[in-house]
Amino acid sequence: MKRWGVIICTLLLLLPVQGCKFKDLDLKLFVVAMGVDLSESDPDKLSVTIKAAVPMGDPKQASEKVLIMTEKANTIAEAVRLMKSRTDKELDFGHCKAVIFGESYAHKDIRQATDWVLRRRDMQLLNYTAVGSPSAKEVLNVQPVTERLPGNSLLQALSMDGTESPFIISPQFTYNLERKAEEIGEDPIMPLIEVKGESELNISKGILFNKKQAVMTLEPDEVRIYNILEGRNLKTSLNFKLEGVKYAYTFLRSSSSYKMKLADASSPNLEYKIKIQAGIEENSSGSPIDSAGLKELSAAAEQQLGEQIEKVLNKIHKTGTDPLGWGLHYRSRHWNSLTAEKEAWEDIYPQLDFKAQVRINIKYTGMIR
Amino acid sequence: MAKDRYFYYLFLINALLNIVNFVPKGLINGRFDGSMASIMVAVPLGLLFTYLFGKVMGKFPSTGVPEIYNQYLPKPLSLPLLLMFAVLWFIAGLITLLAFVEITLRYISMDVEPLTVLVLFLMVVCISMRINTESILYGLEVLLFLNFPIIGYILFKSLLNPQFNWNAVLEIVTHSAHWPSFGGVATATFVFSGYANLAIFNRVLKNVNFKLLWLLGISGFLVLLTSFLIPIGYLGTINVDRHVYPWFSTADVLRTKNFVIERVLFLFYFNYLMLSLASTILHWHISLNMIKGMFASKKRKKPKRSFDWWVIILFSGFTFAAQTANQFKLDQFGQLFLDVRFGGEGILILSVYLAYRRRKQRQA
Numbered sequence: 001m002k003r004w005g006v007i008i009c010t011l012l013l014l015l016p017v018q019g020c021k022f023k024d025l026d027l028k029l030f031v032v033a034m035g036v037d038l039s040e041s042d043p044d045k046l047s048v049t050i051k052a053a054v055p056m057g058d059p060k061q062a063s064e065k066v067l068i069m070t071e072k073a074n075t076i077a078e079a080v081r082l083m084k085s086r087t088d089k090e091l092d093f094g095h096c097k098a099v100i101f102g103e104s105y106a107h108k109d110i111r112q113a114t115d116w117v118l119r120r121r122d123m124q125l126l127n128y129t130a131v132g133s134p135s136a137k138e139v140l141n142v143q144p145v146t147e148r149l150p151g152n153s154l155l156q157a158l159s160m161d162g163t164e165s166p167f168i169i170s171p172q173f174t175y176n177l178e179r180k181a182e183e184i185g186e187d188p189i190m191p192l193i194e195v196k197g198e199s200e201l202n203i204s205k206g207i208l209f210n211k212k213q214a215v216m217t218l219e220p221d222e223v224r225i226y227n228i229l230e231g232r233n234l235k236t237s238l239n240f241k242l243e244g245v246k247y248a249y250t251f252l253r254s255s256s257s258y259k260m261k262l263a264d265a266s267s268p269n270l271e272y273k274i275k276i277q278a279g280i281e282e283n284s285s286g287s288p289i290d291s292a293g294l295k296e297l298s299a300a301a302e303q304q305l306g307e308q309i310e311k312v313l314n315k316i317h318k319t320g321t322d323p324l325g326w327g328l329h330y331r332s333r334h335w336n337s338l339t340a341e342k343e344a345w346e347d348i349y350p351q352l353d354f355k356a357q358v359r360i361n362i363k364y365t366g367m368i369r
Numbered sequence: 370m371a372k373d374r375y376f377y378y379l380f381l382i383n384a385l386l387n388i389v390n391f392v393p394k395g396l397i398n399g400r401f402d403g404s405m406a407s408i409m410v411a412v413p414l415g416l417l418f419t420y421l422f423g424k425v426m427g428k429f430p431s432t433g434v435p436e437i438y439n440q441y442l443p444k445p446l447s448l449p450l451l452l453m454f455a456v457l458w459f460i461a462g463l464i465t466l467l468a469f470v471e472i473t474l475r476y477i478s479m480d481v482e483p484l485t486v487l488v489l490f491l492m493v494v495c496i497s498m499r500i501n502t503e504s505i506l507y508g509l510e511v512l513l514f515l516n517f518p519i520i521g522y523i524l525f526k527s528l529l530n531p532q533f534n535w536n537a538v539l540e541i542v543t544h545s546a547h548w549p550s551f552g553g554v555a556t557a558t559f560v561f562s563g564y565a566n567l568a569i570f571n572r573v574l575k576n577v578n579f580k581l582l583w584l585l586g587i588s589g590f591l592v593l594l595t596s597f598l599i600p601i602g603y604l605g606t607i608n609v610d611r612h613v614y615p616w617f618s619t620a621d622v623l624r625t626k627n628f629v630i631e632r633v634l635f636l637f638y639f640n641y642l643m644l645s646l647a648s649t650i651l652h653w654h655i656s657l658n659m660i661k662g663m664f665a666s667k668k669r670k671k672p673k674r675s676f677d678w679w680v681i682i683l684f685s686g687f688t689f690a691a692q693t694a695n696q697f698k699l700d701q702f703g704q705l706f707l708d709v710r711f712g713g714e715g716i717l718i719l720s721v722y723l724a725y726r727r728r729k730q731r732q733a
Binding site: 121122124125126171173175176178179180181182183184186231325328329331332333334335337338 | 401475476479531532534536537538539540542543544546603604605606607608611618621622624632
């Protein structure tokens with residue numbers, strides 16, 4: 001009895017040995033990024049591009065090998081299946097790190113692509129999303145000279161692991177995108193990647209979305225303001241002019257918060273408070289700065305930044321989108337039911353008046369006075 | 370005799386396992402309709418149940434529920450009760466097991482046959498559930514000690530992430546002013562249900578003193594809040610209910626630089642794999658003992674050894690049959706079980722109390 005039990009168990013343990021169907025590494029192609037465009041020939045079809053890394057023996061000395069494939073089909077799933085018959089190796093999406101939407105596709109409706117990305121079980125929720133201009137395909141085709149691993153330069157820029165530019169919108173993962181696309185009172189925003197020449201990408205703009213499509217592009221200056229408002233301790237510098245002299249100051253510390261003043265129902269207010277500690281980085285006159293001068297500079301910088309911020313906020317407000325989650329903020333501070341909050345916010349939002357209170361404390365003048 | 374700290378492990382494993390047993394899902398479904406209020410009600414209620422059952426079982430030192438029933442309740446009452454509890458505990462384990470098979474397929478590999486995974490899980494569980502009650506407790510302690518730091522790390526990690534949206538969490542908290550629902554309370558009390566395992570484990574546990582009851586309350590409350598609110602912080606107040614397993618999606622959102630693999634998901638998966646199997650072993654062990662209790666007569670205390678194997682075959686058969694259900698059925702079944710279980714716990718406490726009263730009458 002006992003012996004039979006042991007024999008049966010051993011046989012059962014052998015089951016998974018054949019069953020896993022796991023493919024060896026050299027039989028796989030790892031997709032690192034994918035792009036979705038509208039097909040030019042047929043507006044109903046999508047054009048899907050993948051960028052895959054070809055596994056090499058020694059990653060240290062390997063000259064990078066990249067495979068880029070484009071396929072047109074009605075659905076992304078179909079396009080991927082069509083691609084599979086064009087390669088000898090199995091496509092693996094488990095390491096895909098970026099999803100790029102073509103600009104024209106983003107302006108139409110991105111829901112089909114986001115649905116596929118989230119529904120597919122081997123795609124991580126941590127895919128960076130961005131919009132590619134002129135198209136996702138062309139963005140993926142660019143091979144920057146600094147790139148050492150396939151597709152890596154794109155990821156390093158979007159993730160801020162590498163370069164930390166104030167003009168790149170903080171990482172927007174697929175789960176952020178989906179969360180904001182469904183949330184009441186928050187809308188998606190994505191960085192815009194532009195192709196510059198054959199081997200250069202420029203990520204300095206942003207795109208605002210309503211629930212399903214792109215509605216407006218933010219220029220680099222505006223993206224920087226957005227980043228100041230959205231996060232803490234942004235690494236950037238800003239320019240201002242005082243009496244014909246050009247100055248630039250770097251941020252040492254920054255923080256932003258806002259308050260909604262809704263007591264007066266006819267003119268609801270949203271007041272941003274931005275606190276910045278800064279140091280002078282450049283002074284076009286070259287003359288030394290004294291203690292009184294520093295205060296003057298701070299005041300001038302405050303005033304000019306305040307104006308810029310209000311301009312950007314009003315511009316965003318005009319599009320009717322809510323990339324900074326003011327609506328969710330409103331909902332999170334009111335105890336009404338979901339529908340009541342939603343309706344109230346829909347009434348309040350168009351009337352919102354934005355104010356920015358900036359406090360800049362320029363503490364240092366750099367290494368020289 | 371094991372020390373009474375083991376009682377708290379029974380609580381802990383159940384509390385941690387709520388993620389697999391559809392508790393977050395149930396609470397998330399009612400997030401705008403009184404889930405927060407249900408949690409507030411569930412904590413004192415869960416503590417009350419724990420206290421009452423602990424007290425009443427304390428009147429029968431070193432005895433399990435089957436012996437109590439057989440001795441003090443009439444046969445027409447004790448048999449259906451034992452059968453009911455055997456089924457309830459079996460289903461508790463069954464849901465954990467099936468949910469985990471589905472999670473494995475979804476997150477690890479779709480290419481593996483579901484049956485293969487199920488057979489492997491069943492082998493582990495069925496063989497281990499036969500070991501004696503005390504050994505299970507000792508194993509449980511080691512397992513929790515190994516897994517608890519990892520869970521702590523994941524929680525820590527998830528709360529410190531800048532992508533965590535506190536406004537979304539606050540939005541749910543500001544929906545607390547709502548009447549609790551029966552379903553919500555039943556779902557939330559699952560976190561405290563670990564005490565019910567005392568039904569069998571009372572055989573080997575010393576009487577529980579309830580000095581640390583407040584600790585159960587606080588930890589249960591925190592477990593409920595984290596398992597309900599953290600997915601909302603990441604997946605949004607509206608979007609969260611689209612995720613089939615909200616907590617596994619949440620783990621997928623996290624990334625770590627201090628481990629061999631970047632994705633916290635895998636760490637989380639293996640962690641919960643161990644806990645789920647242990648919890649299933651625990652539940653089925655109790656179910657097995659309840660069934661044995663049904664066949665115990667006054668002459669022969671224990672049925673033959675081969676009896677276990679028939680039960681294993683029965684359990685496996687039901688599991689294979691249940692495995693054919695689709696995702697929505699399993700989900701509904703899991704939710705339904707949470708409600709039924711709540712009622713079952715009430716009956717358990719009442720019936721043991723009844724037995725206690727009858728003993729007193731006899732002695733008088």
